[in-house]
Amino acid sequence: MPLPAAARLDHRYVWHPFTQMQDWLRTEPIVLVSGRGAVLRDAHGREYLDANASIWTNLHGHQHPRLNAALRAQLGRVAHTSALGFASEPASQLAAQLVRAAQTPRATRFRGQPRLRKVFFSDNGSTALEVALKLAFEFARRTRGLTHPRFLSLQGAYHGDTVGAVSLGHIDLFHAAYSKLLFRTSPVMAPYCYRCPFNRARADRAEARTYRKCGWECVGKVEQSFDLAARRRQPIAAFAVEPHIQGAAGLIAQPEGWLQRTAAIARHHGALLIADEVMTGFGRTGGSSLFASHHEQVQPDLLCLAKGLTGGYLPMAATLTTQAIFDAFLGDYAEFKTFFHGHSFTGNPLGAAVALASLAELRRPEGLAHRRRLEQHLTRELATLWSHPHVGDLRQTGLIAGIELVQDWTTRQPFPLAARVGIRVCEAMARRGVLTRPIGNVIVLMPPYCTTLRQASRMVSALAESLEEVLPHHRGR
Numbered sequence: 209m210p211l212p213a214a215a216r217l218d219h220r221y222v223w224h225p226f227t228q229m230q231d232w233l234r235t236e237p238i239v240l241v242s243g244r245g246a247v248l249r250d251a252h253g254r255e256y257l258d259a260n261a262s263i264w265t266n267l268h269g270h271q272h273p274r275l276n277a278a279l280r281a282q283l284g285r286v287a288h289t290s291a292l293g294f295a296s297e298p299a300s301q302l303a304a305q306l307v308r309a310a311q312t313p314r315a316t317r318f319r320g321q322p323r324l325r326k327v328f329f330s331d332n333g334s335t336a337l338e339v340a341l342k343l344a345f346e347f348a349r350r351t352r353g354l355t356h357p358r359f360l361s362l363q364g365a366y367h368g369d370t371v372g373a374v375s376l377g378h379i380d381l382f383h384a385a386y387s388k389l390l391f392r393t394s395p396v397m398a399p400y401c402y403r404c405p406f407n408r409a410r411a412d413r414a415e416a417r418t419y420r421k422c423g424w425e426c427v428g429k430v431e432q433s434f435d436l437a438a439r440r441r442q443p444i445a446a447f448a449v450e451p452h453i454q455g456a457a458g459l460i461a462q463p464e465g466w467l468q469r470t471a472a473i474a475r476h477h478g479a480l481l482i483a484d485e486v487m488t489g490f491g492r493t494g495g496s497s498l499f500a501s502h503h504e505q506v507q508p509d510l511l512c513l514a515k516g517l518t519g520g521y522l523p524m525a526a527t528l529t530t531q532a533i534f535d536a537f538l539g540d541y542a543e544f545k546t547f548f549h550g551h552s553f554t555g556n557p558l559g560a561a562v563a564l565a566s567l568a569e570l571r572r573p574e575g576l577a578h579r580r581r582l583e584q585h586l587t588r589e590l591a592t593l594w595s596h597p598h599v600g601d602l603r604q605t606g607l608i609a610g611i612e613l614v615q616d617w618t619t620r621q622p623f624p625l626a627a628r629v630g631i632r633v634c635e636a637m638a639r640r641g642v643l644t645r646p647i648g649n650v651i652v653l654m655p656p657y658c659t660t661l662r663q664a665s666r667m668v669s670a671l672a673e674s675l676e677e678v679l680p681h682h683r684g685r
């Protein structure tokens with residue numbers, strides 16, 4: 209088949225993110241040209257299932273009629289007006305709806321926690337975090353008199369690729385090279401029950417598939433970090449977390465109760481809580497809560513949203529804040545307390561219009577019922593993978609699933625990254641018409657919410673077949 213023109217241009221001119229371009233240039237790229245629902249189509253007319261929702265962004269599927277209509281209607285008015293100096297209808301409506309959506313449903317159980325009342329728009333997950341960082345930094349200087357506000361974030365954290373967000377991140381593969389470029393933040397142990405250092409007992413066959421009960425040592429580590437910082441008189445201004453589940457760390461869910469406990473510790477020490485819900489927001493983690501923090505009745509002081517905000521249609525982000533943070537930036541002009549930060553496309557009307565349509569979709573009861581069915585179906589389908597000896601762990605939180613591949617399920621020995629096992633499995637899945645991207649040795653399944661049960665089954669069976677191809681094993685163990 210002739211190489212599509214776009215593939216030639218791509219090879220000649222485009223530099224892809226998080227991609228070893230030497231490998232990329234060796235093979236013909238899949239040129240995606242259209243999509244509908246959970247299906248994407250390439251330049252040769254081949255169809256694929258979008259099993260990672262186009263890098264965790266797409267919620268309701270491609271070419272969604274109501275999202276398309278909202279976008280077209282806004283396009284008929286104006287594509288972009290600036291938020292620097294002007295208000296816009298879609299952005300102001302979206303801010304109001306986001307504040308409403310972030311209100312905690314069962315208010316009494318969130319007693320004593322802040323309310324999110326203001327929305328600062330930006331362009332992507334990284335900038336949503338930059339905004340949160342700068343607000344928390346300046347808030348701590350202004351209200352707590354801290355001269356060097358410090359940040360605590362989790363080992364394995366990924367908060368984006370801009371310099372502030374990278375400073376909060378702790379994935380050596382991505383971040384170590386830039387250490388001299390970054391400001392220092394303290395990493396603290398994140399729960400990773402499957403590889404918990406406090407649970408080193410050799411996993412025998414009976415135990416290899418389960419996590420053992422623990423004494424919340426990882427929560428203790430968070431407490432120690434705050435205590436130590438207080439003793440050194442270097443108090444922590446803010447604690448940044450990906451609530452409920454860490455994404456790029458390898459889709460690692462926190463055990464129930466971790467978030468509530470660590471949020472309480474942070475608050476006890478006067479630190480702000482920054483919730484990075486760039487991946488987890490908008491129903492991804494299941495249940496009826498739109499935000500993962502709310503599963504544990506935690507309301508952050510700063511809530512960062514992107515990816516699914518526009519249903520995955522356009523780059524747009526939001527950082528929600530409390531009244532107290534907002535008020536710390538009020539004053540006479542000449543006091544120069546203004547938040548001197550903003551992007552050209554802040555509050556973009558097209559993005560806001562499609563985000564409003566996406567929120568309306570999320571509120572539809574039939575959509576919620578389908579997400580529940582899809583989640584349960586995925587659980588059942590994924591369980592069939594346990595029989596493969598290279599499947600070490602299966603982690604599912606709502607409609608986020610991570611399948612951790614190991615050399616041997618009884619020892620949990622990881623594959624060396626250089627072996628590119630995750631990449632090779634995903635390439636084999638693509639040959640079977642299912643697109644996703646691994647995180648190291650973890651295969652990601654994060655289907656759009658419109659995915660049918662049959663399509664979800666195909667995603668899992670393509671993974672099972674690809675495992676057999678890349679990591680063959682003899683059945684009947």
Ligand code: PMP
Pocket residue numbers: 332333334335337366367368369450455456484485486487514515
């Ligand atoms: N935070 C989290 C939790 C993310 O998963 C990501 C992106 N994968 C980001 C921040 C950065 O978002 P973006 O790529 O839109 O800058």
